[in-house]
Amino acid sequence: MSSQFTPKTTGAEAAAVLAPHIAGKTVLMTGASITGLGFAFLKAISAHSPALLILAGRSEAKLDETAAALAPTPTRKVLFDLTSLASARKAAAEVMAWQDVPAIDVLVFSAAVPICPYTKTEDGLEMQFGADYVAHWLFGNLVMGKVLKGKGAVGTEGAGRVLSISSEGQRLSPIRWGDISFQDGKTYHRWRAYGQCKTALILYAVLLAEKLGGAGLRAFSLHPGSVPGTALSSLINMEDVTLALDKELGNKEGDSNPFDPSIRRTIEQGAMPYVVAAFDPSVNDLNGKYLIDGRLAKVENDDVKPYALDKEEAEKLWKYTEELVGQKFDF
Template sequence: MAQFEADAYGEEVCKVLSSQIKDSKVLVTGVTPGSIGGEAVIQISCRAPALLVLAGRNSQALQELDRTIKLETPNVQTRLLVIDLSSQESVHKAAVEVKSYPETLDILINSARVMASLFSLTKDGLELQFGTNHIGHFLFTNLVLEEILRRGASGTRVANVSSLGHKREPIRFDDYKFEEGKVYDKWQAYGQSKTANMFYSVSLAERLGDKGVEAFSLYPGRIVTRLVKYLTNEDWLNSRWRHPDGTLNNDPKFNWTTQSQGAAKLIVAAYEPKMSDNNGSYLACNAVRNDEAADYALDPQNAEKLWILSEDLVDQKFFK
């Protein structure tokens, strides 16, 4: 039986997991005010972590969130890390900074993401959603894990925020850039990137599980955040998320959750010790839900195929 209900709030999850959070050293990407990553770090900060690294591409947003945290918990040690996951140059720079920390991280929560954007390429020539949501995290996390393992640390956990949207598209191994945008569908592109997050978790568990690394992917629930900035009125209506009058559709099947409930799922994936026996799994509703994943999304052979492709795209081999 799962320890937490599907609709648990971040506050109650942190209370139960307070002994795991206390003295932990955690880095969370995509932490802006109004994001589930931002809400997660606010909740974690109240349970005495040893270090809380706020990672995002906008330094002003990071400073704003840091001020919010310090108003409630002035003694918590925070560190701000500017990283643009769509730029491999920025990722390398941020990784160098993290590797210079005297502390060794215990937890990495990869929460940053782009959703349903118009077709564009990253500075490295990758489709934006795939390049940001997967490749950016793949490169950054692997670079940081190399240093963690070099220091001889064990018990590191990586939580990769995926989505129910992974069911929209597997990995397009032969055409991950949608014919350079000619056949681009923003939802299929988002789905591909979220499948990639799941494959990455499978691969980390397979490659580094014997070294004490645990990795999980998770569906945080359907939440209205700044992530929806690319959605048009037509998107909202076609998805039936909104009524024609503009109000949200409260049909229970849409499973709308609050910021705190979404953050709870990140925190469970990052800290719940009972998950350790299911390394590489997909979580939803605060529990292992591999049976609810698309058939292709946890396949180890395709996960390995994506790992090799990802190494080619960042021009670097890891953990051989």
């Protein structure tokens, strides 16, 4: 990461430095509500002449609101409901049919459902795992042909980039082999479910890099920082997760102050890791890695759990997800 970026750098400041890498790029992102981090990222890069910003979401009204706020930057919308695999397939087919959009340079998975009581997606999957991970996995794989035609940072060779927005919540659970669906809700714990889906998102980036790195694809997962003020964070009781489950699991965060202002980020600062992962050529050699504040997260520093970066776990999860969606992707 460029030494001039710190955890307090805003997305707009990072975008100004990386402007040559943003100009002319096509970016597709889920989670574009104007109250979220994804919008802060789009707003930051919109000042530097991207070719097109593709907004994916389930509410046409909200997509229109975001598009209006990003004007005059060119935008296009595609309806995509994370709770439906049929919707993921339909949205991907629509994007792939756009002949005037031959490539996607950056694909960002930023949408997430609230950390909710036990419920299921349209396809019978536990909601957080099914919506945040499986739907993104399916959509991403279905549009991968256009991402492989994309271009990375100026001065580097290769295809486009995929950003899988995870979080430090990965520390709360590995993939729960044998109980991924929480016994149909009987053993459900919303924070363990949250941790499982965030781990899954990291593992997706790990295996994309493994499978398609040779074709030039760059895939990263990232934690944008602790950002109060977003629509999602307003639903989270931080004391609930950090003090109760972390103590039970023996995580260092169980002994920390979740409200410490030194670890808090504004929404604008939370957009910086997005900008770095999407456009900074200095991360090009970190393919498949998990980034925190735009820097490499390290197991030895307890930034990330070993299970979240394990290639065997990633391969196992990939095969399991293929079975869930009923489709193989032999990239």
